[in-house]
Amino acid sequence: MNGGEKAGLRLWLLNNTSLVLFLIVVVAFSILAPAFRQPQNAFNILLQSSSTGILAVGMTFVLLTAGVDLSVGAVMFVAGAVAGKLALGGMGVGALMGTMLAVGAAYGAMNALFITRLGIVAFVVTLATNYFGRGLGFNITKVRSLNLPEGFYELGAARLLGIPAPVLIFAGVAVVAHLTLTRTPFGRQLHALGADINAARKAGINTRGILFVTYVICAVCAAIAAIVALSQAPSVDPTFGRNREFLAIAAAVLGGASLFGGRGSVLPGTVLGAVLIQTIENGLNILNVNPYAYPIITGSIIFVAILTDAIRTGLLAKLTRRKIFVEG
Numbered sequence: 001m002n003g004g005e006k007a008g009l010r011l012w013l014l015n016n017t018s019l020v021l022f023l024i025v026v027v028a029f030s031i032l033a034p035a036f037r038q039p040q041n042a043f044n045i046l047l048q049s050s051s052t053g054i055l056a057v058g059m060t061f062v063l064l065t066a067g068v069d070l071s072v073g074a075v076m077f078v079a080g081a082v083a084g085k086l087a088l089g090g091m092g093v094g095a096l097m098g099t100m101l102a103v104g105a106a107y108g109a110m111n112a113l114f115i116t117r118l119g120i121v122a123f124v125v126t127l128a129t130n131y132f133g134r135g136l137g138f139n140i141t142k143v144r145s146l147n148l149p150e151g152f153y154e155l156g157a158a159r160l161l162g163i164p165a166p167v168l169i170f171a172g173v174a175v176v177a178h179l180t181l182t183r184t185p186f187g188r189q190l191h192a193l194g195a196d197i198n199a200a201r202k203a204g205i206n207t208r209g210i211l212f213v214t215y216v217i218c219a220v221c222a223a224i225a226a227i228v229a230l231s232q233a234p235s236v237d238p239t240f241g242r243n244r245e246f247l248a249i250a251a252a253v254l255g256g257a258s259l260f261g262g263r264g265s266v267l268p269g270t271v272l273g274a275v276l277i278q279t280i281e282n283g284l285n286i287l288n289v290n291p292y293a294y295p296i297i298t299g300s301i302i303f304v305a306i307l308t309d310a311i312r313t314g315l316l317a318k319l320t321r322r323k324i325f326v327e328g
Contacts, residue, residue, distance in 0.1 A: 029283035049278035050170035051229040056251035058221025066261025067122035074133025075222035076241030081137040084146025084236040093151030105224025108216035116208040120137040148234040156231030178267040194261030253305035
């Protein structure tokens, strides 16, 4: 195998890290825990990964712009808290869900205005709005749990052709996002913006408008993720949505999205990344691993995702320079 073939193999492995890790994890847990191999467990993994997966789909849009949204967990909390408060007044399930989506859109618009109009770095803006959202949620809930109507649980328990509704919602969001990124002018402009924002401006792309819509999409996905999560456990407590942004980032990056922007996919990328993370947690749970070890393992997953992205980006740049040199 010559140098070019070795580099190509390394690049393939880096671009398919989530697939390779997923296969390794599935084989390992299948050997260590026979219960892991049960077909019902596969449904459980998909069901449990649906909320994080939807959150990660929205995060993929933002990462494509070389930005980040650290407020998505807070968006989940605020949307859920508002719904819980309104439910006390007797508001119907459909109206509550619509309100949650509106809260998400408003939150995303707030982030976008600070980023696009005031020129503040996305990391700083969303870190601040994350803390703002947690505080707002605490104020709404009075730091106690709020129960939601039975209709939320009915959504979580609903099935179509044997497939749980949360999984279908996850699949629907993923397909729409994939088509948006790959088949629409918006998707092409989003990739161009992430690859080189100055070149995108010179090409006549409305970069402010693209960024604005991107952050709204991300926050709306967070609201949908909150709906899905609450359909499985219809109660908003003070920890709801906490630190979910980090799992969303890890899932997207494991799926091939770059923290440097311009590269990423929803299908199979981010979806597989989210399922991989949940598969690991599911397997550890079956093996009765100490729950206190989960944060260590989650942190390790995030580290692997970031390290993989850094190596992948460096190798791509190296291969590009080599190609230019050879062609020159």
